[in-house]
Amino acid sequence: MNILVFVESAEGKIKKTSLEAVAYAHGMGGKVAALALGTVDAADLAALGKFGAAKVLHAADARLNDGVIQAYSSVIVQAMQAENADVLVLANSSLGTPVAARVATKLGASIATNVTELPETAAGFVVKKSIYTGKAFSKIEMKNAKKVIAIKKNAAEVKEVGADVAPESFTPQLADADFAAKITATEKATGEILLPEANIVVSGGRGMKGPEHWGPIEELAKVLGAATGCSKPVSDIGWRPHHEHVGQTGVKVSPQLYIAVGISGAIQHLAGVNSSKCIVVINKDADAPFFKAADYGIVGDAFDVLPKLIEAVKAAK
Amino acid sequence: MKILVCISHVPDTTSKINFTDNNTKFDSNGVQFIIGPYDDYALARAIEIKEANAGTTVTVLNVGPADTEPTIRKALAIGADDAVRVNAEPSDSFFVAMQIAEHAKSKGYDLILMGRESIDFNGGVVHSIVGELLGIPSLSPVMKLELEGTKAKLAREIEGGKELLEVNLPFVAGCQEPIAEWKIPNMRGIMSARTKPLQVIEPMAVDSGVSLQKFELPPAKGAVKMISSDNVGELVSLLKNEAKVL
Numbered sequence A: 001m002n003i004l005v006f007v008e009s010a011e012g013k014i015k016k017t018s019l020e021a022v023a024y025a026h027g028m029g030g031k032v033a034a035l036a037l038g039t040v041d042a043a044d045l046a047a048l049g050k051f052g053a054a055k056v057l058h059a060a061d062a063r064l065n066d067g068v069i070q071a072y073s074s075v076i077v078q079a080m081q082a083e084n085a086d087v088l089v090l091a092n093s094s095l096g097t098p099v100a101a102r103v104a105t106k107l108g109a110s111i112a113t114n115v116t117e118l119p120e121t122a123a124g125f126v127v128k129k130s131i132y133t134g135k136a137f138s139k140i141e142m143k144n145a146k147k148v149i150a151i152k153k154n155a156a157e158v159k160e161v162g163a164d165v166a167p168e169s170f171t172p173q174l175a176d177a178d179f180a181a182k183i184t185a186t187e188k189a190t191g192e193i194l195l196p197e198a199n200i201v202v203s204g205g206r207g208m209k210g211p212e213h214w215g216p217i218e219e220l221a222k223v224l225g226a227a228t229g230c231s232k233p234v235s236d237i238g239w240r241p242h243h244e245h246v247g248q249t250g251v252k253v254s255p256q257l258y259i260a261v262g263i264s265g266a267i268q269h270l271a272g273v274n275s276s277k278c279i280v281v282i283n284k285d286a287d288a289p290f291f292k293a294a295d296y297g298i299v300g301d302a303f304d305v306l307p308k309l310i311e312a313v314k315a316a317k
Numbered sequence B: 001m002k003i004l005v006c007i008s009h010v011p012d013t014t015s016k017i018n019f020t021d022n023n024t025k026f027d028s029n030g031v032q033f034i035i036g037p038y039d040d041y042a043l044a045r046a047i048e049i050k051e052a053n054a055g056t057t058v059t060v061l062n063v064g065p066a067d068t069e070p071t072i073r074k075a076l077a078i079g080a081d082d083a084v085r086v087n088a089e090p091s092d093s094f095f096v097a098m099q100i101a102e103h104a105k106s107k108g109y110d111l112i113l114m115g116r117e118s119i120d121f122n123g124g125v126v127h128s129i130v131g132e133l134l135g136i137p138s139l140s141p142v143m144k145l146e147l148e149g150t151k152a153k154l155a156r157e158i159e160g161g162k163e164l165l166e167v168n169l170p171f172v173a174g175c176q177e178p179i180a181e182w183k184i185p186n187m188r189g190i191m192s193a194r195t196k197p198l199q200v201i202e203p204m205a206v207d208s209g210v211s212l213q214k215f216e217l218p219p220a221k222g223a224v225k226m227i228s229s230d231n232v233g234e235l236v237s238l239l240k241n242e243a244k245v246l
């Protein structure tokens, strides 16, 4: 089985979720080629070999520096043809998921997104995927010869299994039509830990009372190396940027640790956090529904508990 | 201007999810069905565009069996002009996308709006498959959409920020907040929805690339461990030594 992994980068660095995609493909046990597009750090490209890629392809065309959905789809199809690949693996993301769909359509491939485990291949080719916004799973048989698999965060563990490989340059054919949707600007927080990729998330709700009180949330996130998140009303009223909104209608996170402060735990919020490994809830109301979904809880005022928690984390380091 | 809005008919966000028939069927007992929340944003934006541009029509389409009609009528009550129901179980993303593309290909829609994803199967792919099938751009998740003649300016959410785009009509967009505010039907809307046209068409045959084998529920969560707010240090040591997440 030949597998192509599309790896995404941000500011020249390969994303951790894409390393998981390489690890996933390696776990499937085929011949793995990784494809990176646009400007990417040479060391990051070579290191893909360590995580399981036998071959690294790089299309450095500057037109691919932005994640143009149609152009990326077309380049990936060309790379699959060049590599004679049966399977495409990539990480679910705002770019990966739409690209996966267009590639699958071009190839007549079976597609599964939000995949959480390696396929079972004893009878057919069966993947497990998360559905109902984390409230359930389904097992889906992928029947076509070609397959496109978009994995959810934590579907595979990144491990060093090999050595660096020298990247090979890949030169795709690009048509003007691939750039029909023109990206005119990108507005992005730089240097921040991105919420969908974070191992730890500290999230604040309406209990934080106002944007001017976010200092302790940000400080706790900083000492933990965490990303910051929030509940929907908090981003609706503009206390926090929209991309921090966690839940059913926002970002779905699956970190090792999710710390919720002043969030009541409405079912729509829980839908975005229920695949976290460990959940800590801090709320002044002992009856807040979030405690039922938590592993650890503290009943108390956020403005009293947070400073103590920040000190305790610092002391434990 | 002609706009198509595709809506899914999905369990309300507060539903408890259960399965029957040896975990092969969704248990709809006691479940309330709604227009997908993201699809609701798409519909709201379509209605706003219609209100601002005389002569615009909004058609809603659902691929589903007859019991989705109350959901479709709700979209008509919110302000869509007419509706199409493709009479089939929406068995998978590709099947649904093929039905939508088959309907849309001869209708000359300027804009096809959907939600970024359904809240049942969470595929996040139908808009992009339809875009590819029709040979037009598809953009998702779109959080802002402004029309300027035959062009549109969009904002697409990306991890940690957003991307601004310009694209010519026609295209497909998968929508999310804050593209528009959800609309609630008023009495007049509800009355007029009863008589708005709802056309039922038969599906085209599609070779499906996937088949569902089984559903599973996640393992039950253990009990919460409460820690006194006077002993926050204990939390840190539990996270380190017991949960092993620090």
Ligand SMILES: Cc1cc2nc3c(=O)[nH]c(=O)nc-3n(C[C@H](O)[C@H](O)[C@H](O)COP(=O)(O)OP(=O)(O)OC[C@H]3O[C@@H](n4cnc5c(N)ncnc54)[C@H](O)[C@@H]3O)c2cc1C
Pocket: A204, A205, A206, A207, A208, A230, A231, A232, A233, A234, A245, A246, A247, A248, A249, A250, A261, A262, A263, A264, A265, A266, A267, A268, A269, A272, A282, A283, A284, A285, A288, A300, A301, A302, A303, B013, B037
């Ligand atoms: C279709 C739909 C989709 C939705 N999608 C989402 C979604 O994606 N994400 C989401 O978050 N919500 C979503 N919601 C909204 C959701 O139902 C809740 O309204 C929302 O999550 C509540 O936000 P909150 O917990 O911040 O606020 P509240 O419910 O107001 O809770 C505030 C909490 O803070 C506590 N508190 C107050 N003061 C303090 C203090 N000083 N210290 C500690 N604790 C304090 C209170 O006890 C309370 O529990 C959705 C709703 C619908 C209908």
Ligand SMILES: Cc1cc2nc3c(=O)[nH]c(=O)nc-3n(C[C@H](O)[C@H](O)[C@H](O)COP(=O)(O)OP(=O)(O)OC[C@H]3O[C@@H](n4cnc5c(N)ncnc54)[C@H](O)[C@@H]3O)c2cc1C
Pocket: B006, B007, B008, B009, B036, B038, B039, B061, B062, B063, B064, B089, B090, B091, B092, B093, B096, B113, B114, B115, B116, B117, B118, B119, B120, B121, B122, B123, B124, B125, B126, B127, B174, B212
């Ligand atoms: C009784 C029943 C059983 C079902 N069983 C399955 C199943 O076994 N497997 C499965 O994958 N799906 C099943 N579905 C269908 C599911 O509801 C979705 O409609 C379909 O799978 C597309 O899902 P998606 O998650 O890929 O959509 P996404 O790609 O996440 O949806 C993106 C957008 O496409 C539009 N859209 C999605 N579905 C429809 C639709 N049906 N009609 C019009 N527009 C739509 C919406 O605007 C949506 O926001 C079932 C539905 C019903 C009612």
